[in-house]
Amino acid sequence: MYQASTLVNFFVVLAAVPLLATASPVQLPRSFDNLPSGTHALAFDSETGRVSAYTHNGAFLAHVNQTVAASKRADGTCSNLGPNDLTGLAGWNLVAAQAAANWGNGKYNLATNINNEADYPALACVSDDTAMVTVKGNPSCVTSTQTSSGTLVGTSGSVTLSALEGTSSTTTITTTKTSDWSLGVSVAATIGIPDIVDTTTTVSTSISITNSLSNAVTTASNNQQTQTITMNAADGATCSLTFTSKSCTGSGTGSIVMVARGVGMVRIREKGESLVNGHYYWALNIEAYIPDASQRSSSIDFTAAVSAINDSQYKGTCT
Structure with missing residues (x-):
């Protein structure tokens, strides 16, 4: 009221x-x-x-x-x-x-x-409620080991390497049912997207979606943070970072x-x-x-296709 x-x-x-x-x-x-x-x-x-x-x-x-x-x-x-x-x-x-x-x-x-x-x-x-995406089934994930490009150590005998650690994701929202009102009108909404790599967290993002069947909009979210690692090595050595990269895809549904x-x-x-x-x-x-x-x-129903990459467990080596 x-x-x-x-x-x-x-x-x-x-x-x-x-x-x-x-x-x-x-x-x-x-x-x-x-x-x-x-x-x-x-x-x-x-x-x-x-x-x-x-x-x-x-x-x-x-x-x-x-x-x-x-x-x-x-x-x-x-x-x-x-x-x-x-x-x-x-x-x-x-x-x-x-x-x-x-x-x-x-x-x-x-x-x-x-x-x-x-x-x-x-x-x-x-x-005012966030439109939560409910993921169907288990996400499909692939884990691999990646290596960053090598960096030469200077005469100081040390080198600082930077890396992005965390999750970035892309979500495509597609309208499957229109609201009883405002056909063809675009409205702003907040969507809650589960982190399909780490299912204990949820990412909230704002989107503008059109109340039309099959209308699709893609939104990106980045929860990565820059980490730095300082390594000591002999002059002329090459240092690099190895890390775990986990890529996942999943799908779900929701309602605005x-x-x-x-x-x-x-x-x-x-x-x-x-x-x-x-x-x-x-x-x-x-x-x-x-x-x-x-x-x-009345609700605008949608499907969500989510893809995410998580980089973690960085370790430095010098040769």
Whole structure:
């Protein structure tokens, strides 16, 4: 649930018949401060500009004041939702039922992101949870012994050799199932990739993935660190490092979860009557009425092809 000061920064606008297209019938307020505790719904009087706060069951709490500040969606992690997206939510019936219980069972139509108003979007946002890759089966690995190029020892009788120790990996993410929303839209997500060489660790990396079937994106991760080894030897000797190199490949699956967020504004028309309360827009917090995020979520499923190389166990020799 949003904090009180930002409860209505995200608007999903529902209006009376006929269905709204691109023009907003009113100038919506920007945001609000000091909402009373327990505010789950707001009523906006488009004639007076006054906003009233109500409880979950429709009981009046107080009138509230507007401010000019407005929250923005996080760049790249969210995309706009359309009217059909909202009515397609598994838990949308909970919002509709509460609106009917509080203010009548009249007809209403749905519009979202009117005039592309950035301060009041209806959004699907990537979950804050890392999308973990689950590796299928055991990775295929090959271990070999490698030798670095030789370095001549100078007159000082010593030489310092440098080596990269640790794991580097490359992962290709391919979409196998699109989200119900935002087809073709690219979103930013954090992917958790198991280290297939050392399965006790996980690497987190940020990617931008397009919500389209078979879309593929490759990301690289490098957890190698430079190690130095100083060796003493006679002038003119050649020193080198031998080390173990382990190469592994594996595949897995994962899901990026998109979650619907925002506030729904309902304007209801009773049969044979004018709009309920004349000119009120009832704003309902979607997260308050659909607390189970799984009922307002959809996922982008993907496969992951991972390849990794680990270099370790360095030992110096001079000849």
